[in-house]
Amino acid sequence: MQPIPITTPLFYVNDVPHIGSAYPTIAGDALARFYRLLGHPVRYITGSDEHGQKIERTAAQLGTTPKAHCDRMVAEFKSLWQKLDIAYDTFIRTSDPRHQAIVLEFFQRVWDKGDIYLSQQQGWYCVACEEFKEERELLEGHRCPIHPTVTCEWRDEANYFFRLSKYQEPLAEFHRQNPLFVQPETRRNEVLSFIAQGLKDFSISRLNVSNGFPIPHDPQHTLYVWFDALLGYITALLAEEDAPTLANATKYWYPIHLHIIGKDILRFHAIYFPAMLLSAGLAISGGVFGHGLLTKDGLKMGKTLGNIIDPYALVDKYGADAVRYYFLKAIDFGKDGDFSEERFVDIVNADLANSLGNLLNRGLGMAQKYCQGRMPPFHAGVLGELVLPVKEEAGSLGDRLVPLYRQLKFSAVCEAILQLVWDCNKLIDSSTPWKLHKAGQQKEVETVLYCVLEAVRIAGYWLSPITPNLSHKIYHQLGLKLEPTLERSHQGWGVLTAGQPLGEPTPIFQRIG
Numbered sequence: 156m157q158p159i160p161i162t163t164p165l166f167y168v169n170d171v172p173h174i175g176s177a178y179p180t181i182a183g184d185a186l187a188r189f190y191r192l193l194g195h196p197v198r199y200i201t202g203s204d205e206h207g208q209k210i211e212r213t214a215a216q217l218g219t220t221p222k223a224h225c226d227r228m229v230a231e232f233k234s235l236w237q238k239l240d241i242a243y244d245t246f247i248r249t250s251d252p253r254h255q256a257i258v259l260e261f262f263q264r265v266w267d268k269g270d271i272y273l274s275q276q277q278g279w280y281c282v283a284c285e286e287f288k289e290e291r292e293l294l295e296g297h298r299c300p301i302h303p304t305v306t307c308e309w310r311d312e313a314n315y316f317f318r319l320s321k322y323q324e325p326l327a328e329f330h331r332q333n334p335l336f337v338q339p340e341t342r343r344n345e346v347l348s349f350i351a352q353g354l355k356d357f358s359i360s361r362l363n364v365s366n367g368f369p370i371p372h373d374p375q376h377t378l379y380v381w382f383d384a385l386l387g388y389i390t391a392l393l394a395e396e397d398a399p400t401l402a403n404a405t406k407y408w409y410p411i412h413l414h415i416i417g418k419d420i421l422r423f424h425a426i427y428f429p430a431m432l433l434s435a436g437l438a439i440s441g442g443v444f445g446h447g448l449l450t451k452d453g454l455k456m457g458k459t460l461g462n463i464i465d466p467y468a469l470v471d472k473y474g475a476d477a478v479r480y481y482f483l484k485a486i487d488f489g490k491d492g493d494f495s496e497e498r499f500v501d502i503v504n505a506d507l508a509n510s511l512g513n514l515l516n517r518g519l520g521m522a523q524k525y526c527q528g529r530m531p532p533f534h535a536g537v538l539g540e541l542v543l544p545v546k547e548e549a550g551s552l553g554d555r556l557v558p559l560y561r562q563l564k565f566s567a568v569c570e571a572i573l574q575l576v577w578d579c580n581k582l583i584d585s586s587t588p589w590k591l592h593k594a595g596q597q598k599e600v601e602t603v604l605y606c607v608l609e610a611v612r613i614a615g616y617w618l619s620p621i622t623p624n625l626s627h628k629i630y631h632q633l634g635l636k637l638e639p640t641l642e643r644s645h646q647g648w649g650v651l652t653a654g655q656p657l658g659e660p661t662p663i664f665q666r667i668g
Contacts, residue, residue, distance in 0.1 A: 159190045160198040160408045164416050165249060165387045167285075168203045168228035169213050172235050174456075174464040174494070175417065179446055181479050182488055182563065183415045184241045188620035189560040194643050198408050200391040201236070202247035203229050206367040207285045207380035214366075221366045225250060238470045239479065240623055247391035249383055254390040255368050256399035258383055262370070264401075264435040270321065273373075276314040276358045279307035285380045287358065301419055314358040315376060322430040323354045329429065329439065337425050338563070339489040342418060342445035346425045357427065385428045388414070388440075401437070411440040415563075418445040444563055447491035464494055473667050476622040477503045483565035483621050500668035506569070507625065507664040510576045511614065515629060517583060518607040519660035521600075525592050530608065530634070531601030532653035538586060538599050542606045545582050548575055549610040550648035556617050565621060572614050579607045608633060609651045616645050625664060632658035 163183045166176050180201055187199035205225040214224040229248060236243060247254065265271055278287040283302040287310070292300055299305045327350050330336060330343075337343040360376040361367070367377035388411055389404045397403040414424050421443070429439045451462045469478050481499050484506070486492030522531065552575060559567045582603060591599045615629030619637060630637040634655050637645075644650070 156193070156195045158198065158408050159187075159195045159412045160200060160392060160410075161187050161190075161412055162200040162388050162391070162414050163202075164414075164420060165202040165204040165247065165384050166232060167207075167209070168205055168225050168232065169209050171228065171231045172466065174466045174469070175449060176232070177235065177239060177466045177478075178449060178482055179415045179417065180236060180241055181239060181482055182446065182565065184239075184243070185479070185483060185565060185620040186413070186415070186560065186563060187244075188242065188623065192616075192620065192643070192646075193557070198245060198392065199243045200245045200247060200388065201232075201241070201243045202245070202387055202391065203232065203249065204380065204384040204387070205229075205248060205250045206377075206383055208361065208364050208366070209282050209285060211364060211366040212282065222250060235466055235470075238467065238475060240475045242623075245391045247387045249387050251390065253393060253399035254383075254387060257390045257393075257401060257404060258368055258378065258386050259371060260401050261386055261389075261431075261435050262378065262382075265317065265431065268434050268436075270318040270434045271315055271359065272318070273313060274316050274356075275311070276316075277311045278309075280310045281305055281307045312362050313376075314362070315360040315370065315373075316356040317359045317382070317427075317431065317434075319354045319356050319427065319430050322433055323350065325433055326350055326354070326426060326430055336439075336442050337421070338442060338444045342421055342425075342443075342489075345418075345421060349422060349426060354426070354430075381423055381427065382431070385423065385431065389437075401435075405437065410438040413442045413444060414440060415444050415446065418447060421445045444489070446488055447486075449486075450491065450493045452495050453493055473499075473503070474624075476625045476664070477507070477667060480507060480569070480622050484569040485566070487566050488563050504666050504668060506573055507622070508662070508666045510573060510580070511611070511618075511625075512662055512664040514576050514579050514583075514607065515611050515632060515663060516660045517580075518604055518611060519632060519657055521588050522604050522608065522657050523660065525588065525597075525600050526604065528657055530651050530653055530655045530657055531604050533605040533609075534598045534602045537602045541582060541586050542602055545575075545578055545606050545610060546648060548578060549606075549613045552613055552617060553646040560620070568617070569621065572618050575610055575614055579610050583607060605651070605653075608657075609648060612645075612651060613648070628663040632660070632663065634658060 161183050163180050187197045190197045210221050214221045217224060279293060279297055280287050281299040283305045284299060288307055294300055294303055297307045299307055330347060337346050359379045359382040360370055361379055362376060364377045368383060370376045370378060392404045392408040393399060416424050424443045432439050451464055454462060456463050481503055485502050555571055556568050586603045588600045588603050612633050615626040619626035627637050634657055
């Protein structure tokens with residue numbers, strides 16, 4: 156099957172990770188797990204962007220070196236990803252010597268193409284963004300629109316430039332030919348608008364910055380952090396035993412299937428990087444998905460307001476499954492979204508504890524009571540008008556969820572699974588297995604319980620990319636193991652077999668709050 160490499164941004168490790176770092180990483184992990192369920196070879200890539208003046212200055216203020224500072228921050232990121240059950244395959248660091256080899260080979264290709272030249276750079280520079288800003292973008296007092304507390308610095312220095320303007324028409328044509336390259340549509344429109352304004356060459360080097368890769372023939376210049384970091388996606392594709400060359404990095408996994416990024420770095424991934432790849436003679440990635448920004452209780456998060464969400468504390472308090480579920484279910488991925496702790500508690504309790512957890516508990520409890528703790532058989536033709544709609548809904552769930560997962564419509568995935576759960580609860584209420592048992596209608600009892608428990612299994616299977624631990628608990632109580640590499644046959648109806656032992660009904664998700 157087609158290899159599926161997926162990336163988060165390579166996070167700028169100037170400080171500890173925040174919820175804005177966790178958000179795309181949770182989404183990328185869910186997408187990677189989904190493709191593994193389908194049987195695809197998957198390479199899920201995340202990592203750290205460790206160069207540039209911002210990190211250099213932070214390290215100096217802390218009385219340490221950039222490398223020591225980044226080592227500490229990388230440990231924080233890896234710790235959080237472990238807490239959140241992020242099953243990444245590669246964590247690439249831009250300080251890796253193998254990455255330097257890839258960057259310099261790529262630079263030489265672009266240099267040989269004639270797409271790099273030396274000129275004078277004048278403009279307002281935001282160190283926090285590591286980016287020159289146009290005058291029209293700036294707030295009053297030459298403050299950065301993304302970092303409004305940061306006053307941009309005036310720069311007038313020699314820089315090497317990449318001929319982005321040369322790729323104006325090739326990029327416009329690429330986006331015409333690939334209308335789904337940038338998702339969602341609002342992000343695509345932003346990209347098309349930026350291209351239509353006319354592309355300007357951009358600086359790819361800095362003077363007086365030691366934290367980065369020197370340009371080989373002019374070592375007083377350091378490669379610009381974005382030119383360097385974007386190539387980390389390619390370095391991450393190297394096999395451990397391979398020499399760090401572009402040929403080796405692109406021989407199996409390349410091109411990247413999807414970059415999942417915040418909308419604030421859309422321009423770099425949807426315009427700059429594709430142009431760089433065209434210059435170097437490499438294929439452009441399969442797509443870019445720009446997710447929205449997060450607020451808390453309707454307000455932009457910031458240290459001055461004291462309303463930053465601490466992802467470590469959130470996971471410690473509520474658990475990884477609850478955090479993963481809320482951010483993918485309660486917010487349409489691609490739109491801006493808000494975090495409210497009250498809403499968080501309400502949604503997670505209603506969906507995972509009261510609906511899904513309670514359904515499994517009810518089904519298992521009655522199986523213990525009426526079927527000696529073993530999986531009952533399904534009797535065709537019994538209670539058809541009640542059970543067949545649920546059987547059909549459960550059996551076809553995967554057909555409806557696969558395109559939703561592919562489009563990163565995680566909220567819609569959760570809604571479809573919940574609908575099946577609600578319909579199963581209605582089936583129990585309308586068929587009243589306790590009354591059927593009392594009336595001696597054992598086949599009817601067995602058919603209802605098989606239908607409910609198999610539907611719960613299917614719900615757990617398809618929810619596993621979002622809530623892996625919860626799904627494993629569902630499978631365990633049903634007497635099964637959930638192993639993505641083995642369970643492609645579990646996508647449809649009829650996996651549970653009559654007579655197999657079932658687990659004791661214990662809550663799979665404790666109410667929170």
